[in-house]
Amino acid sequence: MMLAIGDPGSIPMESLESTSVREFELSFRNVSYGVKHKRDRTHSVILKNLSGSFRSGRLVGIMGPSGAGKSTLLNVLSGFKKNNVTGQLMVDGQRLSERRSRKVISYTQQEVCLWSALTVEESLRYAAEFKLPRTIDPQQKDVRVRELLHVLGLASCADTLTSSVSGGQAKRLSIGLELLSDPKVMLLDEPTSGLDTVAAYQVLAHVKQLAARGRVIACVIHQPNSQQLLLIDDLYVLAKGRRIYSGPTGEMVTQFARFGLECPVSHNPADYGMHQTLYAIEPSRYIFYFTALEVASLDQEDERLKRLMLEEEKDIFDYNPPKLMVEKSFDGSYQRYALSTLQQLGVLLQRTARCTLRDSYQFKARILINIAIALITSVAFYNTGNNADRILANTAVLIINLYAIFFTSIVSAVLVYPRESACFVLESKNNWYSLRAYYLAKIVVELPTLILSSSVFFLIVYYFTAQPFEWLRIGTFALVCLMFGWISQMLGLLLGSVMSVQNSVFVSILIMVPASLFSGFFVPLRDASVLLKPLLYVSFVRYAFEGAVHAIYGFDRADLECPEVFCYFRQLKRFLEFVSMPDLAYRYDLLALLGWIVLLMGAVYFSLRRRIKQD
């Protein structure tokens, strides 16, 4: 059903409402936020001593000039920003813990983060799967998705991939994803930016209806027109991180006038002309918008503004909230996630499978690169496997095999992961699913890709370079390749989760080049300097290389063929002494690789957890 302008009541809200919620209030007291500048060790205050209360049933508009701290305030209230924040967040006068605030507050940021391989409708459907409880039947979910498509004006692009929609459509979709679960408190950062007047009105009207049904909704709003202003019940106006107004929209101008801040505030004749013209065209927009912005943009030394700010800071809490227990009023039956971990895992796997099948470029490229390198290696080292005269060349095959696995695994992870992890952080902070479910899904999805891509390489090279066709050797070699590939993959995910694509690529090269030195192939343990030796003992490349050498030449392999009169390395014992691996212990290599896997998997987990927790 399309929403008619000027008729917000026509929004089909009934099915979007699950239960009626009693009135409540989200309030914050003495909220300050500062940043330390690393370069000159100075400290800037971004939000100073802000207090206020947003009541359910009323749509709150947060206004102020660019850089006033509007987005920062929403980041702080939503819990997205936690470091260097002081103050209290309360529901009905009861302090809201961090965990609890995550349960009740949803936040739609200015930047959109969408899965590029999904269509608009699919994105909403997956959001519905994650955010709506299983008790809601699929038909009802379908109705909600369809309603949102219409209300947000996305019906015409429902089947378009999110990578192809316009900026405004992407913005509306990102709001829709959060609207689906009908959260108790919604903080929206510029929900109308990028939208035309009609769409902006529709979004605001929809949001107002949600507020009217007992939600707290606060949104940063830029340049609202008179119709949009009529929808905004309360205004919270910021100037350089300080509050200059909080209260009903209609009373703002009067409040400013009490401090001699009457419109127009500036007396530049040129500006005055502009003011007059604007006033003639659209009086209400002129009064609210220009008054708010002009006052907020005044010099902080302006006496009138100073008095106004002092008054606002003095009069922080005129509302006396009822002392209700948050537990009873809010959390009684409120679950952080709509689905169990297992159910979350199921939906995550479904979504990833769909994205991978649709956007299979990365996967195909990885397989093709592996085949190409495998064929080149096979041509270069054809039939070396059982030739004692070419044993060094054959050892090179083993190390090339490991490098190919390393680079294809790490590069595909660092290229794709930074963007994916940004979406994960956003969805996770908004309680779509837990880190545990996401991490499990990631492992389940990555493992088959890794097995397939490294097996392709390994099998081609193994066959054409004539390595021994014994199941024990094939199995042990494959296991080393797989574990090494998993280490590379985890390293890629770790880099991708903590840094940008560019930095991850540089760092992965920085890791691998010295790691080659520590493989034991170029500098055997015996010849390593005192400085190099400790690095060889911890190098995962060395353990993988040793494991591979053991798989191919260990386990009491018979002497090699010698096509010449004399081959020094015909007896494998001599070769193993030469590469400084006389007493090979395959299981120790596996144990060391396993240790690395556990370490890196833990590191990836904790780095993702840190990202969810940090600002």
Ligand SMILES: Nc1ncnc2c1ncn2[C@@H]1O[C@H](COP(=O)(O)OP(=O)(O)OP(=O)(O)O)[C@@H](O)[C@H]1O
């Ligand atoms: N981590 C940070 N380090 C340094 N400065 C910061 C940091 N976070 C915010 N700021 C500064 O705080 C001020 C407020 O930023 P914020 O993004 O909240 O403004 P805004 O009112 O939302 O602006 P806009 O309307 O342009 O989006 C800006 O001057 C910004 O540069």
